[in-house]
Amino acid sequence: MTTLIKIAPMRAKEQKAVALISGGLDSMLAARIVLEQGVHVEGINLFTGFCVEGHTHAIRKKDRQREKRNNALWVAEQLGIKLHFIDAVDAYKDVVINPKHGYGKNLNPCLDCKSFMARIAYQWMLANGFDFIVTGEVLNQRPMSQRRRCLPVIAVDSGAGDRLLRPLCAKHLPATLPEREGWVDREQLHAFHGRSRKPQLALAASFGIEDYAQPAGGCCFLTDSSYSNKLRDLWRARGDRNYELDDIMLLKVGRHLRPRNNFKLIIGREEGENRFLEGYRERFTHMRALSHSGPLALIDGQVDENDLILAARLTARFSQGRDAKSVSVQVNECQGDSRRLNVVPLSSKQVPREWYL
Amino acid sequence: MMSERHTLDARRLLCPMPVIRLQDFVSTVPSGDLIDVFCTDPGTRSDIPAWCRINGHQLVGIEEQRDELVITLRVGSGEGRHP
Numbered sequence: 541m542t543t544l545i546k547i548a549p550m551r552a553k554e555q556k557a558v559a560l561i562s563g564g565l566d567s568m569l570a571a572r573i574v575l576e577q578g579v580h581v582e583g584i585n586l587f588t589g590f591c592v593e594g595h596t597h598a599i600r601k602k603d604r605q606r607e608k609r610n611n612a613l614w615v616a617e618q619l620g621i622k623l624h625f626i627d628a629v630d631a632y633k634d635v636v637i638n639p640k641h642g643y644g645k646n647l648n649p650c651l652d653c654k655s656f657m658a659r660i661a662y663q664w665m666l667a668n669g670f671d672f673i674v675t676g677e678v679l680n681q682r683p684m685s686q687r688r689r690c691l692p693v694i695a696v697d698s699g700a701g702d703r704l705l706r707p708l709c710a711k712h713l714p715a716t717l718p719e720r721e722g723w724v725d726r727e728q729l730h731a732f733h734g735r736s737r738k739p740q741l742a743l744a745a746s747f748g749i750e751d752y753a754q755p756a757g758g759c760c761f762l763t764d765s766s767y768s769n770k771l772r773d774l775w776r777a778r779g780d781r782n783y784e785l786d787d788i789m790l791l792k793v794g795r796h797l798r799p800r801n802n803f804k805l806i807i808g809r810e811e812g813e814n815r816f817l818e819g820y821r822e823r824f825t826h827m828r829a830l831s832h833s834g835p836l837a838l839i840d841g842q843v844d845e846n847d848l849i850l851a852a853r854l855t856a857r858f859s860q861g862r863d864a865k866s867v868s869v870q871v872n873e874c875q876g877d878s879r880r881l882n883v884v885p886l887s888s889k890q891v892p893r894e895w896y897l
Numbered sequence: 898m899m900s901e902r903h904t905l906d907a908r909r910l911l912c913p914m915p916v917i918r919l920q921d922f923v924s925t926v927p928s929g930d931l932i933d934v935f936c937t938d939p940g941t942r943s944d945i946p947a948w949c950r951i952n953g954h955q956l957v958g959i960e961e962q963r964d965e966l967v968i969t970l971r972v973g974s975g976e977g978r979h980p
């Protein structure tokens with residue numbers, strides 16, 4: 541008697557892709573396209589410290605009650621994929637300080653930044669046994685990092701090579717490994733290019749995606765001219781192009797005024813900012829009007845007695861006592877000594893425009 | 898085995914740092930244990946529960962104490978853990 545053994549058909553190995561999820565529509569669509577093709581997708585989101593993630597909302601009192609969400613988490617939940625956050629603050633410094641391909645309009649090193657993100661995704665892919673990387677880049681969408689000649693640079697600089705798939709504009713580019721191996725069907729990928737958002741909106745509608753974040757003015761503070769000026773000023777004043785996370789967080793908060801080369805003042809603009817700045821009292825000499833209500837001011841830099849008096853007069857200027865003959869200001873050195881200075885507040889004419897960073 | 902209760906201080910950190918700290922902490926804690934996360938960024942009220950849902954952890958409760966939030970979760974099984 542012959543026994544028939546039924547052999548189950550060999551199941552092809554499930555391909556796994558890691559998608560860079562920024563929280564915006566393009567990376568959401570890119571991940572969704574690959575998910576639709578039966579690929580297992582997980583997301584990663586890199587925190588560089590410069591990300592626009594509602595920090596000012598978290599700090600300012602009037603905004604604290606507003607509902608706020610982390611868009612990358614929200615996107616991952618909509619897609620039904622896991623999301624892994626990566627603390628890239630330290631590793632990212634070299635990108636901002638020494639960008640091989642230079643800066644954009646402000647201190648945004650977009651091309652180096654994209655390569656950095658793809659490199660981190662590639663390392664994550666290798667460490668976790670994944671097969672390829674998915675990003676939401678669109679050919680010629682942005683002036684610096686998405687031009688035709690830039691996309692191969694990102695693939696090469698990051699080390700990801702042809703394991704880097706851009707589903708939104710793949711048809712404009714040579715076939716990558718996932719396409720050649722048949723892990724994804726190239727025919728179902730797209731040929732988006734340029735700045736028009738219409739194709740993305742139409743694709744979103746076809747997937748039934750109605751809600752998505754529309755980041756205004758780019759994905760990070762480095763594209764902001766006022767923020768970039770403050771960072772340049774910080775480097776100039778310290779004589780060193782370096783920073784810590786606290787430095788770049790503080791650049792997002794308060795008024796920054798530099799009356800002299802050796803110091804600047806960071807002055808809270810409202811209660812929430814004052815409370816946030818209070819968290820830095822042990823690291824900075826700080827002052828606040830005592831005789832009148834007024835904001836907290838941190839002093840960043842080395843100061844002598846004359847500087848302290850000038851700083852106190854400025855702090856008084858931003859207090860309710862700005863028109864008083866004299867304001868009493870409490871000065872707390874970061875080493876713990878404290879005293880009072882009675883000063884005449886500066887008038888508006890005595891605060892030149894150039895002091896404001 | 899008795900589950901343990903841990904505390905994570907994420908005060909003064911702005912999103913997504915509290916979630917990153919939690920993600921790293923969870924990878925060192927056995928499933929079934931409880932974690933109380935102390936936060937000041939109001940965004941954690943939605944971000945930590947979303948992160949729990951995505952990664953297979955159970956949100957136990959959110960308590961508001963003046964300007965602070967205490968978010969309690971039970972660590973899920975290996976399936977949803979950060980690799």
Ligand code: SF4
Nearest residue numbers: 648649650653759760
């Ligand atoms: S805008 Fe910022 S986050 Fe986006 S690519 Fe440029 S430097 Fe990177």
